[in-house]
Amino acid sequence: MTEMLLPGAVIGILGGGQLGRMLSVAASRLGFTCHIYEPGAEPPAGHVAHRLTTASYEDEAALRAFAGSVDVITYEFENIPASALDFLETLKPIRPGRKALRVSQDRLAEKAFLRGIGLQTAAFAAVDDEIDLAEAIDEIGTPAILKTRRFGYDGKGQARIMAPADAEAALAALAGAPAVLEGFVEFSHEVSVIAARGLDGETACFDPGQNVHRDGILHTTTIPAQLSASQRTDAVLLAAKVLNTLNYVGVMGVELFVTPGGLIVNEIAPRVHNSGHWTQDGCLIDQFEQHIRAVAGWPLGDGRRHSDIEMLNLIGDDVAQVPALAKDSDVAIHLYGKAEAKPGRKMGHVNRRLGPAT
Amino acid sequence: MTEMLLPGAVIGILGGGQLGRMLSVAASRLGFTCHIYEPGAEPPAGHVAHRLTTASYEDEAALRAFAGSVDVITYEFENIPASALDFLETLKPIRPGRKALRVSQDRLAEKAFLRGIGLQTAAFAAVDDEIDLAEAIDEIGTPAILKTRRFGYDGKGQARIMAPADAEAALAALAGAPAVLEGFVEFSHEVSVIAARGLDGETACFDPGQNVHRDGILHTTTIPAQLSASQRTDAVLLAAKVLNTLNYVGVMGVELFVTPGGLIVNEIAPRVHNSGHWTQDGCLIDQFEQHIRAVAGWPLGDGRRHSDIEMLNLIGDDVAQVPALAKDSDVAIHLYGKAEAKPGRKMGHVNRRLGPAT
Structure with a gap:
C-alpha cells in the first residue's frame, strides 16, 4: 500500500x-x-x-x-x-520524477531513450555545428527538420531543411543552440495517448485522440482517433512501456505518427497535455484529476470515455468566437483567464460533444 | 440583446x-x-x-x-x-434579484407566493404565539410541523407535532421565533427541479432528480426520477412559472412532493442546490456554470443529461469512505476542503455514473 x-x-x-x-x-x-x-x-x-x-x-x-x-x-x-x-x-x-524530465527536456536524450526501449522514432542525429549538420543531412537526407535540443514547444525552435542548400539558414535560425536533425516521417495522421501511472505502478490510458495542427500549434483533437484495433493496442502498450521504464508517476502525453510501418513516437511530454483537454467533457475523471490522483498516491481513474468529443483550441483572436460558441448547446467552453489575446497565444479551448461514446 | x-x-x-x-x-x-x-x-x-x-x-x-x-x-x-x-x-x-430573496427568506411569504400563482403547497398557517398555534392545529390537524419562518436549513428550526399535546414543547423548541405550521403531506417521493432563467428571460431545466433525506439532510439524489411523462411536464412548467413570475435570473432549486393529487411545492431555494450536484458529472454544462452564465448575461446551457447519476452526500464522518470510493471507477469525488468533519456537516459528495442517459 x-x-x-x-x-x-x-x-x-x-x-x-x-x-x-x-x-x-x-x-x-x-x-x-x-x-x-x-x-x-x-x-x-x-x-x-x-x-x-x-x-x-x-x-x-x-x-x-x-x-x-x-x-x-x-x-x-x-x-x-x-x-x-x-x-x-x-x-x-x-512527481513525475527527474528521470522523465531529463529525458524529455532534451530531444536527443528523448529519441535515444525511445530507441533504447525498442520504439520507433524519426531518423535523428545530433547537430552542434555546420560539420555535424552536413554529415546529418548526408545520413538522413532531406526534407528534414532541425530542432533545438531544449526549450522547444508549439513549433518554436525549429527550422525546415527542404534541400541541403537550406542548411546554413537553418543553423542561423537556431542561433547556435545545440540541435538535432530529424528526418521527415511519412505519416497518415497523428494521434496522442494520454497515459497515467500511479505511485503503485498501476497504469491507465485515455482513448487515443487524433490531432490536427495549424501553424505548428495543436488545432483540434478528435476522439475516437482513426486507428485499427491492433494500432490501438500498440499505442496503449507502447505508452505503458515508456511510463514503466521511467518509473513514472503522473500523466504523460505521448504523440504518435501513424504510418504503414507502425506507430512512430513523435515526442513525449511529462505532464498533462493539450491533446488531453477533451477528457474534461468526455470522461468521468479527466487528465487533470488523473495527474493529481497519481502524484497524491491515489488510485487512478480508468480512462473510459462516456462521450465522443472534438476539442478545438482558441488561439489569439479565436477567443472572439466565444459569444457565438456560448449559444451552441453541444459545446463546453474552457477559458484561461489571460488578459491579452496575442497571436499564437492559447486563450482557451472548447470541447464539442459529438454524441455518446461510439 | x-x-x-x-x-x-x-x-x-x-x-x-x-x-x-x-x-x-x-x-x-x-x-x-x-x-x-x-x-x-x-x-x-x-x-x-x-x-x-x-x-x-x-x-x-x-x-x-x-x-x-x-x-x-x-x-x-x-x-x-x-x-x-x-x-x-x-x-x-x-442576481438573482431581491424579489426572489424576499419570498424565499420567509416560509410564510414563500407559501403565500406559491399559492398566489396557483401552485399547490402543504396546508399552512402563521404562528406567533400559543393562541395562533392552537388555532392552526384546529384548522390543519396533526401530524404537522412547526417551522421557523426564517433561517431554517437542513431540518434545523423545525419541530414535529404528532398530537395537539406536543404543541407546547414545539413552541419552546423554536424559542419564540415567528413560525409557520405546515400540515403533513402524504407523498410517495420527493423530486427536485433545478431550473435556470437567463437575463433575457430564456428558461432551461435540468432533468428532475429524486431525493432521499436522512436526519433532515439530503442523502441521495438519483437521476432520472420516477415520474410519468405528464408529471415531468408539470414539474418543468411549474418551475418555469415560478422563475418567470419572479423575473428571476440564475439557478433555482424547486423541491416537489409527488402525490396522487399532483405535485406539491415543498420549498424553493434561490441558488444552486445540493440536489443539482449530479449535473457536474451528468451534463455538459452543470448547475454552477448555468448559474454563472445566467448572472453574467450569457446564453444558458440546455440542461440535457448525457448520463444517469446517483449523487451521494458525504456528511461528517462519511468522508472517511473517500479512500474506498476513490477505487470505484464509476465514482467522481467532490470534496469541499473543510478541515473538520463535524456531525451533520456536509464534507463533500460523490456522483456515481449509472450509465448513459436512459
Missing part, C-alpha cells in the same frame, strides 16, 4: 499557466489546496489557487518557502531549470 | 461555502475571476477564488470595497441580512 495524501494536503505546482490552472481546479475536487510557483505576474493558475508565489526559479529562499508549504511538488511544463529541481528535490518529492 | 459580461469580468459571490466554491470553479471556465465575501475564516471557496474578503455583513466599508471590485453580485445562500443587500444593490446589480 502506497502513501495516499489525504484531503487537506497541499499540492505544489511549478508553473502558473493554463495547465496549472486546470490542475488546481482538479485538485480542489479531491479536497487538496494548491500552491503555484510562477515567475510571471498574474498567472492564470493564480485565479483558482489557494496560494501563489511570484518568484524566479533562481530564488532559493522562495523555493525553500514553497517546498516547506507543500506536501508534494509537480509541474505543468518540462522546461524548469535543473538547478531549481536539484534544490527542491532535497526538500520534497517531485 | 442583453448585456453579456466578457471574460475577465469579476463575479462577486456572497458566501464562501461549498456552493460558492463550486460556483468559483465554474466561473473560471468562462474566464471570469471571483471575489468571495464571507464573514467566517478559511472558507472553502477561498481555496479556488482570486480574491477573498473576510468581513461581516455589517461592515459597510468592506461591502463598498467588495462592490467596487466586481461587475455583478450573486450569492450562495438566501439568508444574507437585508441591510447588506439594501446597501449592495445601490452599487452593483444583484
